[in-house]
Amino acid sequence: MGIYEGTMGFKFSLGGAKMLPIIGGIIAIIALLLITNWAIGNYEPAALKIEFEKNPISVGEQTMVFVTVSNATKIDAQNVPLTLEVKEQTEFDIFPLNEKFNGVIGILSSETSRQVTFVINPVQQVLPGTYTLVAQTTINGKAYSSEVKLNVTAKP
Secondary structure (H helix, E strand, C coil), rough: CCCCCCCCCCCCCCHHHHHHHHHHHHHHHHHHHHHHHHHHHHCCCCCEEEEEECCCEEECCCEEEEEEEEEECCCCCCEEEEEEEEECCCCHHHHHHHCCCCEEEEEEECCCCEEEEEEEEECCCCEEEEEEEEEEECCCCCCEEEEEEEEEEECC
């Protein structure tokens, strides 16, 4: 009798069809745990949030934009730059409402946020359409960017 010709008295069986639901359940639980762990590890609150006072606006009308910068890290951030620009080269003038804001937030403590209000004013008559605003900042060496659409409609 060869080594591969018998079971030498050992019987090993998974129970066939009875064990498939149990094995499937275990695999599903492991997959769910892995996905949950990945989602929690990769969740990062938004560093930039952009909101409009009014959107859409009419041609020649100005609006305010509120940009919130959040420091979700455990370390205070120093000299946090903040810019807001129109992606397309157009005739919009963008300036901060607070004249003391010079484009840099001096200190942004850990797990806090600051809101900067910008005024968007068309310098000349802009064409009706959709324009993309881009806010950019750097917090503790990591760059963040956020885009939002401004809709400009023709005057009624």
